Amino acid sequence: MKFDPVLIGPRRAQSIAKGWWPDRTINDALDEALAQCPDQIALTAVCADNGARTQFTYREMARMADRIAVGLARLGVGRDDVVSMQLPNCWQFSLLYLACSRIGAVVNPLMPIFRERELTFMLTHASSKVMIVQKRYRNFDYEAMLDGLREQLPDLEHLVVIGAGQDGRPAPHSFEALLSDPGWETAPDAQAVLTAARPGPDAVTQLLYTSGTTGEPKGVMHTANTLMANIVPYAPAMRLTPADVILMASPMAHQTGFMYGLMMPIMLRARVVLQDVWDPALAMRLINDERVTFTMASTAFLTDLAATVSEQRSGVPTLRTFVCAGAPIPGPLVERACAALGAKVVSAWGMTEMGAVTLTGLDDPDERSFNTDGTPLPGTELKVLDNDDRLAAPGVIGRLLVRTSSGFAGYLNRPHLNNVDAEGWFDTGDMAYVDASGYLRIAGRNKDMIIRGGENIPVVEIEALLFRHPQISDVAIVAYPDPRLGERACAVVVQKPGANLDMPAVVEFLKMNKVALQYIPERLLVIDSMPKTPSGKVQKFRLREIVRDGKD
Template identity: 35%
Template sequence: MSASFIEAMTAAAAQRPNALLTVASDVRPCTTRLAEVVAAGQRMGTRMIAAGILPGDIIGCMLANWREWLVVAVAAAHAGAVMLPIVTIYGAKELGFILRQSGAKWLFTPDSFRNIDYSAVVAGCGELSGLERHIVTGPAFEALESEGAISQPVDVNPEDLALLVFTSGTTADPKGVMHSAQGLLAELETMRLMRGGSDDDAVISPWPPGHVAGALSMYRYLCQGSPLVLMDQWDAALAARLVEQYRVTSSSGTPFHLSGMLAAAEANGHDLSSLRQYLVGAAPVPASLIEACQRRGLAVYHCYGSSEHPTVTSGVVDDPLDKQLHTEGRAIIGSEMRFVDDDGNDVPAGEEGEICTRGPELFMGYLDPVLNEAAFLPGGWYRSGDIGRLDAEGFLLITDRKKDIIIRGGENISSKEVEAVLLGLDAVADAAVVATPDERMGEIVRACIVLSSGASLSLDDIRDHFSAAGIAKQKTPERLSIIDELPRNASGKVLKHALRNCS
């Protein structure tokens, strides 16, 4: 049987106790080693057990890219509990929904971070009958990880739920995506084999750990002992300096992260020669950016995945340039793909269809079982909602999105959720939300509004409304188009493609 998370973590700490963790932060900077992090987590997990945390209980962790996030992850694994990472910028509306649907017993947050008072956010969530403890960073947190005895870890099945990640996806409410330790450890091992290089190669991660990509970067350190450099806020100039200082060899991010780091390195004279490969996902990648990297000797390639199936395809450093430029790579070890029509029937080879996937890394299903019927075809094939095809060499090309999402700087934003908030404005008679291209973020939210009779509306009005509603800032529209009516087809469905093409 495969290992559980705590078995993988303790094995990694024994084999690579001095694996370096560096946290670049104005709030909680840290330099430490893997053995220290795992031991602190084991002590915290021991105290969780003593406090009544049972196997399968949910532990919410609304922390940034800090050492403390890693400690909580170890503690949850030690107690046989389920780790629930939560995006730090979520407001009371999103957080309240996640805590209520998950039934989280404990919640870890900062006291404050980036001008957010987390006690106020939790207070604004309303009734949280299942939440027993809210622990903030500082003395309360430190008491849970302080020196003391370490109990035996709780024995759990690696196939059981171990990580619960909420993603907004395409519905108005977030969806709870369930992963087992077995699945995520398979993902980590596959990517280790595909990366090549040495286990001593340092990685820098810009991904917030509330998302599956960020969480996997953290678990890679905990379960494999690869040196890790973290930032709690993206700063391109700092990233370039850290790559030079720690001789970082690989990273991942969006075009926004990569282009910003390259520009900062050039402006400030930082040496990025140690950086050999960069995995780009979550947003369309300009060919000019990859070509600029090629001139530097930096191999940049795409990947394709989701919260539900973290990596389906990936490029590798040896792929031909045209494949790195224009495809999402080939299926990773163990992953399978099918391409189907609207009725779930396979389309002819090489033709476009909805991408359906299977593999060891595939999630266990949604926390809300009602969502599973539409998400899977018989045989356990996950319907991604994306449209694509394979070329003659087996490389994946994404040609469209069936899902109605906006990908802003790697963050999935539900159009339906934003539209529902807009319709709460008296000035709005009708509303639709679409992605609009943005050089910095890849895509941003554009609101197409039909005004109520005699009304007026500005972006400032919209910002104030979203702030009052407790909605995360990145979901707030940044472009506004006032139109006479929304284009619809004969059945009344809004024609989003027509809106994307208008100013």
């Protein structure tokens, strides 16, 4: 694959001079961990189905990374070849990335929920040479699906299947037979293979497709410098050290899991616990059994964990910090979670294109997490522009632009969509405001904004209020067209069990909370569940389609 990381060169000199880019790769971090703490536990992977635990020390991790790397080279994988993998949070995921980094290959994680339509596009767009899947996961046969796609994927040379085989014997195309069982790292040519194509810090190392809240996936390219530039200030902001134990249940096929559950523990020389299927009761047990101190996930994970801890009346005393990202967190949820978990709930905002951009501080009052998405990390600048492209005054909603050291290298084969101006400002597509104290608050995507008769409706704030309604468990507000006002607002809600919500009750509740009449939704749609991306973001484009088609 020929990559076009056009956003790297123009900012390299400044990023190095200011110390924003560490000019290192994950190979350097793993090599240092191997030298300094070889026998420390690095990774514990837990399988929810059978309770199996697999552990690696840093010595074992480095050895297995070398083994898989040489095995991939035996399959013809080399510098800039794309290795795609559709895997849950398992040890093979982590080790495959480390192995790819040894030989200059580019890892392309794909969410397990993707099926034929998404995979055909992504694997073709990436010119993937190797695809790695589990034989079965959550009662779905991934091998059969990919076998059915092979004729449509001329660039795909190898399908490698974890667990393929019969009678306990690995099949010839299995991960075990090709990559993890043979002692490839002891072969005479192993060291030459492992050193010949090691990538530099500006080489593309990760290709990650956007999760599709707008319906159009784009291949986001990152280098070691852009990824690590975010983790370097993030870890001290969260006061993380080698003594920490990090739980990662958020998918590692998304940036949250990849950066803070795969890369960050190695950079810290800390330990990570991987959970492959989200189950809040299992997460609670893992936190207590493994003495987890830190985790990061979306709002849905926080909601589930807090509810489970409350229901089971069992604390999680070692858990110090839960970073919640992916979408603005409703204030009532943060309040409940803080009380239930006894941990600091940190509000964060970020994107696949740049990782976490803003965080509330560990010393901030809890109200900051209720009402804001935090302040920028070092090496990051924000600006909000009004409708005339002038800097918006504090508290005024406008278009959010970001300039950051962790900004991506560009969209694969779509540089015209990079949306970065000559000064390095990236138009995020989000609407937001910055308050007088410099704290950011996301107000929704550009397409999520509702302009009713020329008046911008503060969607996020109205949603946060409705989260407090005793009959509502989830809510999103979307626009529908109106011939006179241009747009009106519809509240789409998921009711709590036994509830019987109607429009007058919604209106009365918002009036009681002193909401301006023009901000009150004018339609109500009750649905069973919200359409969401795997990272927990509500797919409002789908809700708009439902509302537009009059399915309420």
